[in-house]
Amino acid sequence: MAKRALANFFFEVGMLKRTPRSGFQFLGSGAESVAEHSFRTATIGYALARLAGDVDAGRVVLLCLFHDLPEARLGDLNYVNKKYVQADEQRAVDDLAATLPFGDDYRALLGEFSAGQTAEACLAQDADQLEMILALKEYKDLGNRYADAWYPFAVRRLQTELARELAEAIWETDSSLWWFDDGSDWWVHGRRQPPESLPPASTDQG
Template identity: 30%
Template sequence: MKRDVEFLYELGALRLMPRQWSRFHMPAVANNSEHMFRVTWIALVIAAREGGELDTAKIMKMAMLHDIAESRTGDVDYLARQYVTRDENSALEDMLTDTSMRAELAQMWQEYEARQSPEAKIVKDADTLDIDFELCEQASSGHTLPAQWKSQRDQVGKTRLFTDSAKKLQQEIWNTNPHAWHVDSPKNRLHGGDWKDTDHDS
């Protein structure tokens, strides 16, 4: 049990680890824990849209697992990746040693890396799409770099996304205002609250 507790402490430390492409973006992008949280939900949305016989419990676990090795290897951005080699397999093996979930998570990691099962493909698609979400959020905050990456992201959608649902979702991400969920909500203060009939220009 001691190793299980140590493992959980180590996972908690992921919230303190920035993703390295934040050096290109101000304000900073999500940390590792925040990234994995949204990847999990993106994966569940893709799975719901794909339908069929999918193991959603596996999808959730795999999404929460996919980047935890970065607790020991660190994250590497698209520039540094050309110069740095990371041993994520060894990092994950050491993290999981003597924990109660070692066998299950080690096998799940290999499945994710193989990209053969529908669940692994969905989680990888979700990981890819979180970049699009981040870029659109950065653009809405006035950052200019996302516009320069748009053509590259379009190419990623055509060549690296596995599922039709992810390809359609990517297009919708770029077409949707990141603030529409609250600005356009019929239940916000402007549309359904005490400001509804107020003249805001006066």
């Protein structure tokens, strides 16, 4: 029976691949699933934890991976939606937890993230916002002028100086530099150029 419950859980997690992040509707460009968001958030969370040095990096990653799982049942409510819609997230958490052999752990993870009282939860929440800032910068670089208006609000949600410093670096970095910054002939020929030919070795035996 537990294995059937786990199978259902894995299918539920898969729903996040088909659940869109709804804020992009208001930004006017961009598309991202909750699963895509959660993956990059977890990667950011790991980096923050390692840079902080005095927290449980594994715990931060778990918080990031699970923080939006209730959206498989609730959908993603953006800041406009939340003005008018009251979602019962705790019920969604409790209903899923009741079916899982690690339900208490899952409930504790979501409770810790929401409360934001531990160092790990603060970094996970900052990772959540930094992922949004990265997305905003990507769309800003493609010409979305509204990203500049959204950015200050995302920064104000950050709780740690480390995250604020990273946000500034992100906003100052061209989002294509990681792959398009060398200006080499690769972008002309699509292959590495061989080294310049050396003169043939002398065969003079005299």
